[in-house]
Amino acid sequence: MENILEVNNLTKEYDRFSLKNVSFNLPKGMIMGFIGENGAGKTTTIKAILDIIQNYRGEIKIFGLNSHEDSAMIKEDIGVVLDDMFFPEILTPNDINFAMKNIYKNWDSSLFQHYLELFSLEPKKIIKNFSKGMRKKLEIATALSHHPKLLILDEPTSGLDPVVRAEVMDIFQEFIQNEECSILLSSHITTDLEHIADYITFINDGEIILSTTSDELFNQYGIVKCGKEAFQKLDTSDYVKYKKNKYEYDVLVRDKKAFQRKYHMNVIDKITLDDLMVLMIKGEK
Amino acid sequence: MEIIISNSSSVPIYEQIKEQIKNQIISDELQAGELLPSIRSLARDLNISVITTKNAYMELEKEGYVKTIPAKGIYVAEKNxxxxxxxxxxxxxxxxxxxxxxxxxxxxxxxxxxxxxxxxxxxxx
Amino acid sequence: MIGFIKKDLAMIKGNMKVLVILFIVYVAMGFASEMNISFILPFMSVMIMLSTFSYDDFNKWDAYAVTLPNGRKNSVRAKYLTTFLIVLVVTILVMFFETMISYVHNNTIDFENVLLTVPITMLSTLLVEVMMYPAIYKWGIEKARIGIFGVVFGIEIVGSLLIKLIDFSKIASAFSILENYGLLLFMIGTLLSLVISYKISLKIYQRKEF
CATH class of the missing domain: 1.10.287 (Helix Hairpins)
Structure with a gap:
């Protein structure tokens, strides 16, 4: 399977925070959910991919090309939604259309109009007067209207109510009906990702601690709930992290079937992304 | 074709899909030679990951219930x-x-x- | 790059009402008091352009612009060209009304005055803007704005001190040689600073992280 995006050993140092050897691959035709706490490095990683920050070590390849050197060509085929970075709010959707016609070679005015209608966005209203949710919808419409091949979306569903979120998720799934197209999507609303993401990449404190197919994650990982006595019998190599609660232990295991064969424990829960995040970050080893 | 997915079930989603398609093939609700939805459109319509539907179809193919004709689609196989x-x-x-x-x-x-x-x-x- | 210019123009259009009212007030004052209105030129063009920088900054447009094809280069280039365009349009308007004012009051048209003062004001305006931009790109509009006021204020103080201290008759005779070529030299100088300023701004912006 060919990769549309490859991030290799991305390292970037700041005074109080750094990205350490961030690596992951996004194959064509797939949706990757990018999760992590606020401040874990999601936005910094996305900014490096988009060349917004440049002085980093490591290599980023998009469509097989170097993301920095072939930037102009690559960007014709990327659509982005960034957290709080967009056209100045004095402009209207019509103004955006007016300018974008000469910015992207493939800008499709009628597609943009279609999204404006779909999202009930008034074309002559200035962005300032849109609600937060409306702004997000406008950003999504703008990101989609030049027929991009790769969508890079930083928190695209924040501020949207559940109905619109479902609508937007449908649009994203429609987008990858074309097998050449992929999406990198960061979100803290993990239920969105549990449904549609094909891959989950989890970043914590500037490091990737997990990048795998969601199928593997949900079918193989599990949470074992057990008492103190049972917990003390476990081999440390058989679990990833554990958390001690008042009445029981929550233990994150990588292969719940193998675990069951070895220990014959019955209370193994299905994992959710929220559980995973909490146990990975707060759990002990 | 009807597929009902439960998110709370402990059965993996790909297995739920596989079993339901299989049952419909066995009970003749799906006829041999019938075109099944593509991996991607099934994923879209069920709101699930592409890899999940792909796995379901792969298992079905391994067990001989469906066959993939490249560039055409996935069909219900002749019943053995x-x-x-x-x-x-x-x-x-x-x-x-x-x-x-x-x-x-x-x-x-x-x-x-x-x-x-x-x-x-x-x-x- | 045209798309980026269109975006800047659309932003100016968004503020058009205020700008037109302001312009009309000044022109009316000009008619009423026979005042020279060429001060409108630097005042309005600088105000218009700085407001586009402020709006850009407020919504972090620059970071978004970088994600567009050739975003870094086109952003800077578009700002310089829009500036030129705005200064040109305002110059034409000012020239027209200045002529009208002198005609209404004196029944004659003082072409010499209009044709000399307005182009010089235009070039000075360009020069001022061109000197500001690298600072804006380097430190951001908010910090640069304070800096710009500081510099203007400083020049004024130093200038007024110099006027008191220096015997200008000597300098004036030295400049008389330049008089015939003055405008031409000024034009070339402005164009040169424009190019240098653009190169510096571009270099700053190419390396900038948002």
Missing amino acids: MEMLKEEQLKKMEEHLEQAISLALLNKLSKEEFFSMIDILYEEEK
């Missing part, structure tokens, strides 16, 4: 009666094993067990 029967027999065995272990638990004699089967068999027939 022998294979189907074997599969059903295996399932029967599993259920019987369960029944027997329950019988043993309750200290039922072989005769009592057989007479129970006799009665039920006649009722179903």
Whole structure:
């Protein structure tokens, strides 16, 4: 399977925070959910991919090309939604259309109009007067209207109510009906990702601690709930992290079937992304 | 075609899809040669990951229920009666094993067990 | 790059009402008091352009612009060209009304005055803007704005001190040689600073992280 995006050993140092050897691959035709706490490095990683920050070590390849050197060509085929970075709010959707016609070679005015209608966005209203949710919808419409091949979306569903979120998720799934197209999507609303993401990449404190197919994650990982006595019998190599609660232990295991064969424990829960995040970050080893 | 997915079930989603398509093929609701939805459109319509539907179809293909014709799509395969029967027999065995272990638990004699089967068999027939 | 210019123009259009009212007030004042209105030129063009920088900054447009094809280069280039365009349009308007004012009051048209003062004001305006931009790109509009006021204020103080201290008759005679070529030299100088300023801004912006 060919990769549309490859991030290799991305390292970037700041005074109080750094990205350490961030690596992951996004194959064509797939949706990757990018999760992590606020401040874990999601936005910094996305900014490096988009060349917004440049002085980093490591290599980023998009469509097989170097993301920095072939930037102009690559960007014709990327659509982005960034957290709080967009056209100045004095402009209207019509103004955006007016300018974008000469910015992207493939800008499709009628597609943009279609999204404006779909999202009930008034074309002559200035962005300032849109609600937060409306702004997000406008950003999504703008990101989609030049027929991009790769969508890079930083928190695209924040501020949207559940109905619109479902609508937007449908649009994203429609987008990858074309097998050449992929999406990198960061979100803290993990239920969105549990449904549609094909891959989950989890970043914590500037490091990737997990990048795998969601199928593997949900079918193989599990949470074992057990008492103190049972917990003390476990081999440390058989679990990833554990958390001690008042009445029981929550233990994150990588292969719940193998675990069951070895220990014959019955209370193994299905994992959710929220559980995973909490146990990975707060759990002990 | 009808597929109902439960997110709370402990059965993996790809297996739920696989089982439901399989049952519909066995019960002739899906006819041999019928075109099935593509991996991507099924994922979209069920709101699930592409890899999940891909796995479901791969398993179905491995077991001989569907076949992929490159650049055309995924079709319901000709039913292989022998294979189907074997599969059903295996399932029967599993259920019987369960029944027997329950019988043993309750200290039922072989005769009592057989007479129970006799009665039920006649009722179903 | 045209798309980026269109975006800047659309932003100016968004503020058009205020700008037109302001312009009308000044022109009316000009008619009423026979005042020279060429001060409108630097005042309005600088105000218009700085407001586009402020709006950009407020919504972090620059970071978004970088994600567009050739975003870094086109952003800077578009700002310089829009500036030129705005200064040109305002110059034409000012020239027209200045002529009208002098005609209404004196029944004659003082072409010499209009044709000399307005182009010089235009070039000075360009020069001022061109000197500001690298600072804006380097430190951001908010910090640069304070810096710009500081510099203007400083020049004024130093200038007024110099006027008191220096015997200008000597300098004036030295400049008389330049008088015939003055405008031409000024034009070349402005164009040169424009190019240098653009190169510096571009270099700053190419390396900038948002």
